[in-house]
Amino acid sequence: MQPMQISSQAMPEAVRDYPFTVSVIIPAYNEAHGIAGVIERVRAVLPAAEIIVVDDCSRDETAAVAQAAGARVIRHPVNRGNGAAVKTGIRRARGEVVLLMDADGQMDPRYIPDLLGGIADGYDMVVGARTRDTQGDSVFRRWGNRALDALGSYLVETEVRDLTSGYRAMRRDVIMEFINLLPNRYSYPTTSTLALLKAGYHVGYVPVMGQRRQGGQSGQKLLRNGIRFGLIILRIVSLFAPLRVYFPVAISMQVLALLSFLISFFITDPLRFHIPNSAVGLFVGSIIIFMFGLNAEQVAALRFQRPPRIAEEE
Structure with a gap:
């Protein structure tokens, strides 16, 4: 509104x-x-x-x-x-x-x-x-x-x-x-x-x-x-809106995880498929943060669900 x-x-x-x-x-x-x-x-x-x-x-x-x-x-x-x-x-x-x-x-x-x-x-x-x-x-x-x-x-x-x-x-x-x-x-x-x-x-x-x-x-x-x-x-x-904060954080961590892998693949350990620990940690952390934000979003939505009687009156 x-x-x-x-x-x-x-x-x-x-x-x-x-x-x-x-x-x-x-x-x-x-x-x-x-x-x-x-x-x-x-x-x-x-x-x-x-x-x-x-x-x-x-x-x-x-x-x-x-x-x-x-x-x-x-x-x-x-x-x-x-x-x-x-x-x-x-x-x-x-x-x-x-x-x-x-x-x-x-x-x-x-x-x-x-x-x-x-x-x-x-x-x-x-x-x-x-x-x-x-x-x-x-x-x-x-x-x-x-x-x-x-x-x-x-x-x-x-x-x-x-x-x-x-x-x-x-x-x-x-x-x-x-x-x-x-x-x-x-x-x-x-x-x-x-x-x-x-x-x-x-x-x-x-x-x-x-x-x-x-x-x-x-x-x-x-x-x-x-x-x-x-x-x-x-x-x-x-x-009020946990996912609008947690989701961008999760995406940023995904990007950092990919960047860590690319640096390892092309610079620190050229042409050798190896996933560094930093990339694994960032990827797993991003999934946890996203799921936490999704759960918090559902809880927040329940807080502001207006009673059926009020909705009917409008």
């Missing part, structure tokens, strides 16, 4: 009526300094929405401040991660549509009407895709996100944008089909986008400009981000 870009007509002061109920989910950890301001700005755009703050066992007064600001607070007894907080919010939400955003003030609520407008137009998920002039992004992070987008596009065979953006709206019944796939840490945006695309759902994009973090200190570190990026790549390859 080709994802579409929804034109952004951000209306910071507009209050719209939607044909569905909305729950805004804000995962938070040690965000007492700015969470009240985020809630107030969201409430100004969505006065009737349910606002849920999932406090992931903060060490400060995040829960008390959020509750005083009018949010419904759900508190984890232990710190389980940003993704776990999002999953808790989705499970406990009462709205037909869930809108996810961070508690650090980097996501401008003025784009909420555009995200929800895309859902009203028929999309199952609408992602706030950050523009190049987004504030606060390092060069490393920007290029890493582009590489991840390219890999995601290759795996699901359609264009994807800003896979790491946590600013998104989605139909709750749709995301509940894949909630067990979402990790407890930081790659839930990537997983949710690719899962819906792989299953044939409609995903749209709204260009948004991110803002600098409002107070506090970011926990993002260069080494940690690099390790996390590698783990995300391994995860999405295994979950």
